[in-house]
Amino acid sequence: MAIIPGTGAGAEQLTQFIERIERLEEEKRALMADIRDVYSEAKATGFEPKIMRQLVKMRAMDRDILQEQDELLTTYRNAVGLV
Numbered sequence: 001m002a003i004i005p006g007t008g009a010g011a012e013q014l015t016q017f018i019e020r021i022e023r024l025e026e027e028k029r030a031l032m033a034d035i036r037d038v039y040s041e042a043k044a045t046g047f048e049p050k051i052m053r054q055l056v057k058m059r060a061m062d063r064d065i066l067q068e069q070d071e072l073l074t075t076y077r078n079a080v081g082l083v
Contacts, residue, residue, distance in 0.1 A: 039052065
């Protein structure tokens with residue numbers, strides 16, 4: 001159980017958590033800027049960032065779920081004549 005912050009050890013521990021979160025948020029902003037730069041570089045060489053983002057998302061998915069979604073997409077495309 002956490003000590004109720006206010007004075008003493010509880011306040012100090014809370015401050016440490018907040019400072020860690022702030023450092024991580026700054027690192028996250030820097031990483032997001034780096035990712036944007038990579039997408040911009042890829043676009044400058046002729047790749048489509050929107051499609052690349054989809055691929056990154058798909059590669060992170062479980063293979064079975066990805067296969068199921070692909071099958072559903074194919075079924076739906078067929079149903080509406082987008083084949």
